[in-house]
């Protein structure tokens with residue numbers, strides 16, 4: 454059975470698009486046919502991160518309006534032939550998406566793909582609503598700061614009351630926490646919430662902690678999802694996330710401060 | 723078929739009878755208006771879908787019959803079943819109603835209640851019916867149970883007691899006409915006894931609330947002293963002031 458994953462947060466700029474690109478690539482690399490959809494109509498970001506911005510002909514809104522078929526609009530990824538991108542429109546406003554239209558496209562995608570990753574826009578308005586409405590799983594992207602945690606909590610409330618699964622009284626959406634831009638050094642200085650603090654407030658299953666990393670910026674500049682940078686900490690952290698999502702157990706990494714040379718040589722915590 | 727004791731004792735042990743007490747929600751009807759009942763039930767179920775799904779239920783018609791309001795038991799049972807509720811007993815019914823219930827496999831559940839009420843005594847006078855119909859109808863379900871966290875922006879209202887088995891987030895609001903129990907951290911707003919019940923209480927296993935209120939008397943987060951914050955507490959109303967004591 455196909456699964457629809459929404460990557461959402463409430464708050465803007467926390468790493469949803471970075472995460473959507475990484476996990477879509479991660480799942481596809483594992484051999485699962487995956488589509489990733491940009492729901493951020495008007496801004497269009499995902500295609501840049503995926504490095505396919507110069508190959509966009511048709512977009513999500515064209516398909517909804519019947520101006521193009523799904524196959525015409527889907528862009529096959531340059532690095533992985535199991536991965537397809539459905540870009541957002543830059544020229545339309547966000548009312549261009551309709552609930553039935555989105556439902557129809559997702560139904561069609563479900564016939565061909567194992568995973569459908571929906572990159573939600575920020576906020577709790579229409580775009581974010583449509584991105585989460587049909588979801589089976591939700592990746593809640595949260596930064597370790599109070600306002601981001603609060604917005605995530607709000608989004609969780611919406612998932613559990615306004616989604617299709619909630620409306621039809623089905624098994625609720627499976628919710629996973631992804632703590633991104635985590636910096637153990639800043640946690641130690643008391644400038645950021647710790648993993649435990651966030652867990653305590655949200656009480657959610659922690660799928661992974663993605664460290665604050667320069668590799669993310671490098672990856673988005675070069676238009677390749679950071680998970681392909683296997684040497685980077687963020688890339689490895691996303692690979693762990695995929696493994697855990699697929700049911701493998703991996704210990705959490707990148708939660709403690711990096712040990713300096715001294716610490717490495719002499720061990721100990 | 724007469725049983726042969728010598729025969730059955732030779733058979734391997736297959737069953738045993740035990741007497742046990744279960745707690746089952748009782749649905750007390752205060753109106754015989756099917757449409758109204760359905761709407762209000764749907765509202766209730768909405769608040770805790772998991773709790774009500776396939777939940778057993780005892781029907782209590784005592785209030786109705788006291789007001790001489792008749793109801794067709796078979797269509798009532800059909801309605802309940804269509805909402806995934808499972809009526810398992812009836813009480814406070816008239817002989818006719820009881821008969822209808824038994825035909826549908828639902829036994830009388832007298833408990834401490836009187837036996838079936840005689841229909842002959844319940845001949846309504848027309849003006850009485852109109853008077854009671856004009857009153858707001860109500861359905862009393864004793865307790866609302868919530869098992870999922872209540873998140874920021876969510877609001878839950880319980881006509882009776884409210885039990886939450888998870889946390890209540892900051893920015894969430896839980897409201898009950900009766901008592902409130904939170905078996906998790908209470909970070910949001912909790913309002914008990916909102917229809918004026920001054921005996922209502924709030925219990926929680928970790929008090930970090932933004933606001934607590936009983937029958938309209940409230941305290942905000944700032945008013946909570948360090949001696950009770952982050953503690954498991956019981957909150958009650960004594961001489962018009964909220965009293966918070968450790969559990």
Ligand SMILES: Nc1ncnc2c1ncn2[C@@H]1O[C@H](COP(=O)(O)OP(=O)(O)OP(=O)(O)O)[C@@H](O)[C@H]1O
Pocket residue numbers: 462464465466467468469470471472493498573574575633634635663664665666667669670673687
């Ligand atoms: N782990 C990380 N380390 C360092 N920078 C990061 C990390 N994750 C994301 N960023 C940076 O944060 C910024 C926002 O990321 P991104 O666009 O993925 O967020 P978003 O939640 O999709 O934003 P929006 O709400 O605007 O859609 C980008 O500049 C990105 O490079």
Ligand SMILES: [Mg+2]
Pocket residue numbers: 469470471493498572573574
């Ligand atoms: Mg984005």
